[in-house]
Amino acid sequence: MPAIIEVKNISKSYTRDSFAIPVLNDITLDIEEGEFFCLMGPSGSGKTTLLNLIAGIDKPTSGNIFIKDTDITLLNESSLAKWRASNIGFVFQFYNLIPVLTAYENIELPLMLTHLSKAEKKQHVEAALNVVGLTDRMFHYPKQLSGGQEQRVAIARAIVTDPLILVADEPTGDLDKNSAAEILILLDRLNKEFKKTILMVTHDPHAAEKASKIRHLDKGDLI
Amino acid sequence: MKIPLKYSLRNFTARKLTTGITVTGIALVVFVFAAVLMMAYGIQKTLTITGSEENVLVARKSANGEISSIIPGDIQSIVSSLPNIAKTSDGKQIISYEPVVIINLEKQSGGLSNISVRGVSEQVLQLRPNIKIIEGRNFVQGRRELIVGESIASKFNGCRIGGKIKFAGDYWTVVGKFTTDGSGFDSEIWGDALQLLDAFSRGNAVSTMTLKLANPSEYASFKLAFDTDKRLQQYEPEIETKFFAKQSELMAGFIRILGIFVTVIFSLGATIGAMITMYASVANRTVEIGTLRALGFRRRSILAAFLAESFLIALVGGIIGLALASLLQFVSISTLNFGSFTELAFNFALSPDIIISSLLFAVAMGFLGGFLPSVRAARMNILQALRAE
Numbered sequence: 001m002p003a004i005i006e007v008k009n010i011s012k013s014y015t016r017d018s019f020a021i022p023v024l025n026d027i028t029l030d031i032e033e034g035e036f037f038c039l040m041g042p043s044g045s046g047k048t049t050l051l052n053l054i055a056g057i058d059k060p061t062s063g064n065i066f067i068k069d070t071d072i073t074l075l076n077e078s079s080l081a082k083w084r085a086s087n088i089g090f091v092f093q094f095y096n097l098i099p100v101l102t103a104y105e106n107i108e109l110p111l112m113l114t115h116l117s118k119a120e121k122k123q124h125v126e127a128a129l130n131v132v133g134l135t136d137r138m139f140h141y142p143k144q145l146s147g148g149q150e151q152r153v154a155i156a157r158a159i160v161t162d163p164l165i166l167v168a169d170e171p172t173g174d175l176d177k178n179s180a181a182e183i184l185i186l187l188d189r190l191n192k193e194f195k196k197t198i199l200m201v202t203h204d205p206h207a208a209e210k211a212s213k214i215r216h217l218d219k220g221d222l223i
Numbered sequence: 224m225k226i227p228l229k230y231s232l233r234n235f236t237a238r239k240l241t242t243g244i245t246v247t248g249i250a251l252v253v254f255v256f257a258a259v260l261m262m263a264y265g266i267q268k269t270l271t272i273t274g275s276e277e278n279v280l281v282a283r284k285s286a287n288g289e290i291s292s293i294i295p296g297d298i299q300s301i302v303s304s305l306p307n308i309a310k311t312s313d314g315k316q317i318i319s320y321e322p323v324v325i326i327n328l329e330k331q332s333g334g335l336s337n338i339s340v341r342g343v344s345e346q347v348l349q350l351r352p353n354i355k356i357i358e359g360r361n362f363v364q365g366r367r368e369l370i371v372g373e374s375i376a377s378k379f380n381g382c383r384i385g386g387k388i389k390f391a392g393d394y395w396t397v398v399g400k401f402t403t404d405g406s407g408f409d410s411e412i413w414g415d416a417l418q419l420l421d422a423f424s425r426g427n428a429v430s431t432m433t434l435k436l437a438n439p440s441e442y443a444s445f446k447l448a449f450d451t452d453k454r455l456q457q458y459e460p461e462i463e464t465k466f467f468a469k470q471s472e473l474m475a476g477f478i479r480i481l482g483i484f485v486t487v488i489f490s491l492g493a494t495i496g497a498m499i500t501m502y503a504s505v506a507n508r509t510v511e512i513g514t515l516r517a518l519g520f521r522r523r524s525i526l527a528a529f530l531a532e533s534f535l536i537a538l539v540g541g542i543i544g545l546a547l548a549s550l551l552q553f554v555s556i557s558t559l560n561f562g563s564f565t566e567l568a569f570n571f572a573l574s575p576d577i578i579i580s581s582l583l584f585a586v587a588m589g590f591l592g593g594f595l596p597s598v599r600a601a602r603m604n605i606l607q608a609l610r611a612e
């Protein structure tokens with residue numbers, strides 16, 4: 001399998017009070033197409049930072065990130081936004097659904113950035129709802145759903161545009177054991193059945209069991 | 224590439240209390256704004272329907288109202304010898320020679336005010352056929368009798384039928400009440416011109432002459448004849464409605480300027496209110512903004528969504544304020560008109576222009592109040608916004 005994500009010599013540091021605080025040190029990493037890649041490591045080791053760089057919502061201090069031959073570190077802000085809309089599906093720890101929109105409307109949201117027709121949008125949303133098994137909840141608002149259901153809606157939102165990569169930062173971090181298990185089964189299915197490349201950050205060893213590859217970060221170094 | 228409008232719409236309805244207070248603030252300012260414009264327009268409307276477009280009013284050039292105009296007898300004969308003046312079937316010229324004086328009357332609510340008393344000639348009914356006696360009867364020529372306009376009949380002491388009003392050293396009996404369907408004449412008292420001239424010892428010098436043209440299209444030739452006569456140099460003819468409309472300009476302009484000045488100051492409060500609401504709204508939704516940006520929405524989409532929300536607040540406030548103000552159309556008030564120094568009753572009147580300016584005013588408050596908060600929302604850094612939980 002060819003690498004879909006090539007991280008080359010990435011360093012990232014934050015400046016605080018004119019001190020540069022290194023967060024990632026010269027990271028080089030390949031992730032193959034169709035992989036369920038799991039990033040683990042202690043708190044503060046830089047997992048989220050690396051994930052955000054790959055997802056195109058942060059810029060490295062140095063180094064390059066190629067995603068399907070596009071060097072995303074060279075894209076300007078608005079090209080990057082456009083790139084994210086079609087290539088990245090986000091799953092957040094706290095779901096980050098829009099409270100004033102129904103499940104259906106939340107899932108439909110990323111499609112506003114596409115040129116799909118109304119009928120095609122409907123098709124996509126219904127397919128995504130079907131995959132996460134929440135067709136009967138589509139008119140519910142986030143606060144009418146359980147945490148696990150909210151995360152499933154968020155996953156539907158992440159896959160509705162059929163993106164290249166799913167990124168999930170501690171997707172089970174805020175869920176009870178059973179809901180967490182459901183979410184992991186769902187992610188595993190997306191990976192196996194729908195051949196989605198998944199990049200997941202987690203603390204939870206159970207969660208990591210589903211992964212096809214696990215790498216550890218420690219104080220900004222990949223080990 | 225934009226965030227659906229329902230997002231802004233639902234956020235608008237989601238925070239009922241704060242949004243409600245902001246909407247109320249804007250509604251109140253728009254109410255005052257619209258009310259002031261409706262008042263100014265009401266005065267104008269009342270005076271522009273005073274008189275007839277087919278009549279010509281002659282006054283002294285230097286006079287800024289009927290009160291300060293004076294036309295002596297010899298000038299009256301020259302004017303009446305001009306061509307194009309209409310005649311009754313029995314051959315009399317349709318001209319009313321009108322002395323106009325101001326008297327002080329006591330309001331029933333207390334205090335004094337100036338009332339116009341207009342002496343009119345026998346031909347006045349041909350000149351102003353829309354006058355209707357709605358109670359009692361018309362005055363009789365040669366008697367010290369008066370008829371009182373509908374708008375003031377119930378507001379001043381002694382103006383009821385059978386009542387007596389004292390001026391020029393005599394008591395005058397009120398014998399009738401008339402209406403001209405809301406024109407400025409409804410705020411006047413009318414009587415026999417000759418009796419008034421006599422009582423005020425004015426000889427035969429009237430204030431103004433109003434005459435009917437044989438054909439309204441002949442005004443230009445009448446005016447030409449008037450202007451070419453050297454003896455009439457100090458006098459000028461004017462279409463009657465235009466003459467009265469001019470008397471509304473000073474007052475309407477004054478109310479508009481004062482009113483707009485006051486409401487612009489009020490509007491600062493409402494705008495700041497909108498700004499506080501929108502800043503709170505942005506702060507509460509920081510993570511949401513970060514999420515939308517991560518999904519690929521641009522800064523300008525965020526800006527548009529928040530601006531739309533503040534526009535919505537403003538528009539709803541504007542519509543409520545305007546709806547309340549439109550109820551004022553059923554209210555009639557009376558005040559001293561600076562143009563003529565006499566009491567004038569009028570209705571608040573709404574016009575399409577007032578509707579448009581009130582809504583624009585509301586939207587301007589929304590834009591000014593929402594702009595900075597929306598810019599803040601649009602300028603947020605994605606990571607910092609996402610981390611705000």
Ligand SMILES: Nc1ncnc2c1ncn2[C@@H]1O[C@H](COP(=O)(O)OP(=O)(O)OP(=O)(O)O)[C@@H](O)[C@H]1O
Binds near residue numbers: 015042044
């Ligand atoms: N915007 C920032 N400014 C300054 N320092 C930052 C910023 N973002 C992250 N850091 C620092 O970078 C380091 C790595 O943060 P990161 O969030 O990537 O860790 P993490 O591995 O995801 O930890 P956790 O498991 O707690 O989520 C931390 O020390 C953090 O304080």
Ligand SMILES: [Mg+2]
Binds near residue numbers: 047048169
């Ligand atoms: Mg993290």
